[in-house]
Amino acid sequence: MSAITPLLQRLPPPARIASALRSEAVAKLLPVVFLAIAITALVMMFVWQNQSNYRPVFGARESVPAADMMSVLDAEGIAYRLHPETGQVLVSESNLGRARMLLAARGVVARLPEGLELMDKSDPLGVTQFVQDVRFRRGLEGELVQSITALEPVKSARVHLSIARSSTFVLNATQASSASVALHLHPGRELEAEQIASIIKLVSGSVSNLAPDRVTVVDQAGRLLSSRVDIKAGLDSTGFANEAQRKAQDTLLRNAHQLLQPVLGANNYNVSASVELHQDSVKETQERYEGDPRITSEASREELSRQPQALGIPGSLSNRPANPPPAEGEPPSTAERNAATRQYAYDRSVTTIERARGQVKKISVAVVLNNAAAPAGASAWAPAEIARMEQVLRGGLGIDTARGDQLVVSAMAFPAPPQAVAWYAEPQSVFTMAGWGLSALGALLAYLLIARPLIRRFTREAAAPREVGTSELLELGPRGGEGAAAPAGALPPGSAAVAALPQPERPAGQRDSMGSLLENYNLPPPGSPVDVLVDHLKDLATKEPERVAEVVKQWVQKNGHQPA
Structure with a gap:
């Protein structure tokens, strides 16, 4: 605080600052200052608008060679800038379409990952099987990326494959193959259930022994899209039900x-x-099964045999004598068999x-x-x-x-239905009227602070100055104790307030002495407005305060009032 006190003491007093601000030099300088501020603001707004209109030619995730882009834009004379954070090439919005067409015509476009074209490269001698497998996997991933990005909602994609090595022996079979798909969708777009299922089927069908349930699909927000799809039905288990219910x-x-x-x-x-x-x-x-049963087929069999039945032990000779013949009148022995088969x-x-x-x-x-x-x-x-x-x-x-x-x-x-809101009470109308009001206020302030002072200054300088004699200037003073008004020709027209001042008469010697004090001052021409006369009097009082005080002092003395 002690260090600030001397600095505060060195500052000019407030009265002196106010007097300096009311001086004619400052009054003439203010319009120029305001005009410079307005021009600077307009330039800053133009520069900001020009910078905000620059748009990237390609997206941040699109693989485009920046050197080729800049060489084409330089050759065509299109101004461009580089984003300080992402390194993207920016062009003005008006030239965005033209720049993209020129780049496409020159072959500078977003490059997709290479597919099986990688297999076309000639391999030198000694390339291992592992290198060939990796190249094949990369080519297959590139082919899948090109197929997936063909979908309209997909902006870009990445595919990672884990292909299990096949083995002849069942006991040596390793873990099954799997795949992961990362999608970057266009802003405001979403994948439907059928599209998610089609991506899963596409990836699983491109890799041998890859089950659809081992394919994982995520988007740029980290949402697991594959969990919302029923692979067997090919539909979203929850979304389909909600969609059908809504319809x-x-x-x-x-x-x-x-x-x-x-x-x-x-x-x-x-x-x-x-x-x-x-x-x-x-x-x-x-x-x-309806009705009573019906016979569809029937088979019957009857057998009658009159041969004597064989006795004894089968397969062995009997050591007994033969049986005696039957007595006369006794019927021979018979065998009868009946069988019937029916299908109902x-x-x-x-x-x-x-x-x-x-x-x-x-x-x-x-x-x-x-x-x-x-x-x-x-x-x-x-x-x-x-x-x-x-x-x-x-x-x-x-x-x-x-x-x-x-x-x-x-x-x-x-x-009862609510009454309609008046047009002037709507929020959009309020904002519109507020904008017009601010514009009108800005225009009024610009006129009062910039245009009007400049017009007054140019009008004052354009008026032809006229040398006023000492005798004519002294007519503004008092003329006798009776307070009679000055004649009409003594003052310029429009200065009735100044002419109404008491004007006592003075001796010729005194008029000459006062004239010598106020010579060589340009007064406004006849017919000037009152504010112009007042401005000239203020200017005179500012430049020569001692001499003006002397004139006023003489006026007071001749009017019968001696200073103490």
Whole structure:
């Protein structure tokens, strides 16, 4: 604080600073200062606008040789800049399209990774199998990148393959092959479920023994896209269900609007619909047997044998005597055998039903009617009219009671619609009017601070100065004790306020002495405005304060007032 005090003491007093600011030199310098500030601001705005209009020719992740780009732009005379952080080549927005066309014509475009063209290179002697395998893998990755970037939402891609080595022995089989895909999508674009599944199928089908479930797909935000896809169905397990449900609800709402809007009007009803879908695919086989059985084939067999039956032990001779013959009158022994085979068949029907997921399970619809839209000008809806409207909606929306669908129709009083906001109260209108107001204020300040002082200065200098004699100048002074006004010819026209001052008469000697004090001063010509006269008097008082004080002192003395 002690070091600052001497510095503060050296500063000029505030009165002196204010007097310096009110001086004519500062008044003449202010318009020039304001004009310089305005020109500097305009130049800075132009430079900033010019810098902000530079755009990159190619993206940051696109592989483009910068040296070739700069050589082409230099040859065509197109101004360019280099981004200090990313090193991208920037050109003005007006020349962006022309620069891209010229670069494309000269063959300077974004280079994609090389594919199997790598295999066309001649290998020197002694190249190992490992080097050839790596080159093949890189070529296959490049081919997959070129195929994936052909999709419209994909801006760029990278593919990493881990190909398992095949082995003749089962026990020596290594880990299965796998793949990873990193996608960089265009701003605002998203991949649908079918597109994600197609990328997985594309990669898995390009590598032998690569299962689709071992392919990982991510985007530039780090989201695991492959986890949202059902590989077997090729659809998003959760997204497909939500999309199908949304479409079903939109269809119901659209049908309801088509039924109600022509009759009630757009603002006289509200509809809410909810659809529940089956999320499982079901395959069902039914087999039925109907009616009484019928004989399709029948076979019968009868055998009768009258030969005597063999006795004894088979395969051995009997040491017994032969059997005695049968007595007369006794019938011989016989053998009889009957067999019947019948085949029966029923009426048989086999039915196989396969239900895909997404089938409608249940529908719930709620409709609220406005009492103000009741028919025949009634104050509320009658139950019969509500039942009639419900019947129409059941037929139009496909409500099935056996399936468990629900439809509720009720009538209520709707609140009055809000009044429209005036145009001047809208936020956009407020911002527009504020912008116009600021522009008008800026124009007014520019006129008052820059244009008007310059106009006044040029007008004052353009006016022809006139040498005023001492006798004419002294007519501004007092002329006698009676305070009579000066004649009209003594002052320029328009200076009635100055002419009204008391003007006592003075001796000729004193007039000469006062004239010698105020000679060689240019006064404004006759007819000058009052503010011009006042400015000249201020200028005179600023330049010669002692001499002006002497004149005023003589005026006071001759008017009968002696200074103390």
